[in-house]
Amino acid sequence: MKKFAIFGDPVIHSKSPQMQNAGFSYLNISANYEKFHLLDGKKLKDEFLKNDFYGANITVPHKEEAFLQADFVQGVAQKIEAVNTYIKKDGKIYAYNTDAGGFIKAIKSFGTIKRVLILGAGGTSKAISVALKEENIEVIILNRSKNRLDFFEKHNIEAFSWDEFKNIDTTFDLVVNSTSAGLKDDYLPAPKEILEIVLAKSSFAFDCIYGKITPFLSLAKSFNNEIKDGEDMLLYQGVLAFELFSETKADNLLIEAMRKGLRGK
Numbered sequence: 001m002k003k004f005a006i007f008g009d010p011v012i013h014s015k016s017p018q019m020q021n022a023g024f025s026y027l028n029i030s031a032n033y034e035k036f037h038l039l040d041g042k043k044l045k046d047e048f049l050k051n052d053f054y055g056a057n058i059t060v061p062h063k064e065e066a067f068l069q070a071d072f073v074q075g076v077a078q079k080i081e082a083v084n085t086y087i088k089k090d091g092k093i094y095a096y097n098t099d100a101g102g103f104i105k106a107i108k109s110f111g112t113i114k115r116v117l118i119l120g121a122g123g124t125s126k127a128i129s130v131a132l133k134e135e136n137i138e139v140i141i142l143n144r145s146k147n148r149l150d151f152f153e154k155h156n157i158e159a160f161s162w163d164e165f166k167n168i169d170t171t172f173d174l175v176v177n178s179t180s181a182g183l184k185d186d187y188l189p190a191p192k193e194i195l196e197i198v199l200a201k202s203s204f205a206f207d208c209i210y211g212k213i214t215p216f217l218s219l220a221k222s223f224n225n226e227i228k229d230g231e232d233m234l235l236y237q238g239v240l241a242f243e244l245f246s247e248t249k250a251d252n253l254l255i256e257a258m259r260k261g262l263r264g265k
């Protein structure tokens with residue numbers, strides 16, 4: 001039986017095991033995917049190899065450390081400098097970032113998108129901004145503080161703090177909340193005055209937070225934006241990781257089996 005895990009701190013609430021195990025069951029693959037509570041990210045590679053895992057996902061706060069410890073970093077993850085998926089081949093660790101591709105798949109349902117405003121500048125924002133840029137979509141970042149903006153400058157992505165966001169073309173097709181505002185509170189991810197200007201002209205709003213209508217999505221809806229929460233992003237990052245774990249291409253039936261697993265049905 002092949003062993004898989006999700007490493008994180010905390011990891012207790014992760015839905016990845018139920019989603020990945022649903023995929024393995026659907027394909028009758030003998031595998032087990034479990035939670036691994038890892039406090040010290042420096043021990044990630046050791047624990048991954050010592051426990052004989054074949055593959056893993058890595059979640060907050062270890063994605064950057066996972067990038068540093070991998071033997072080979074594949075694809076867009078090289079630019080993002082953070083990874084969420086490990087595969088072991090010939091004793092070496094190959095690392096990927098499927099958050100990026102998962103987000104791109106999740107916004108496909110909106111149709112054509114040319115210009116995106118991303119609220120927030122954390123790990124998720126880095127992954128999705130680089131992913132959008134790879135698709136030749138224009139991206140602007142708006143963050144509460146000036147901290148964390150260096151990464152975007154390095155990748156030629158325009159990034160502003162709230163008080164710098166003036167004299168900017170505020171026409172966007174899509175506005176994305178990649179902050180944790182709205183997760184456990186009822187904050188908006190940016191000042192209401194700015195959001196109202198932007199959402200009055202945008203068509204679509206996406207929140208990386210899943211399973212609830214956040215204050216951001218409610219506001220976007222009041223401006224007639226088509227809204228979507230982060231469930232599909234979570235699902236598709238999992239599907240892309242599953243394809244790597246199982247070396248199969250996921251069809252719609254497998255994706256729906258994983259969605260049911262994710263929802264605990």
Ligand code: NDP
Pocket residue numbers: 060099120121122123124125143144145146147148178179180181183187188189190208209210230231233234235237
């Ligand atoms: P980080 O901690 O790396 O980034 C947090 C960002 O949010 C920072 O830019 C921070 O600004 C900003 N922020 C935090 N609180 C507020 C607030 N009250 N108002 C405005 N800005 C705020 O988080 P992650 O990137 O790891 O995760 C962000 C969100 O995305 C989480 O809610 C997470 O649940 C969700 N997520 C969803 C996924 C999915 O598959 N659907 C996958 C990954 C994450 P500052 O720099 O000023 O501190």
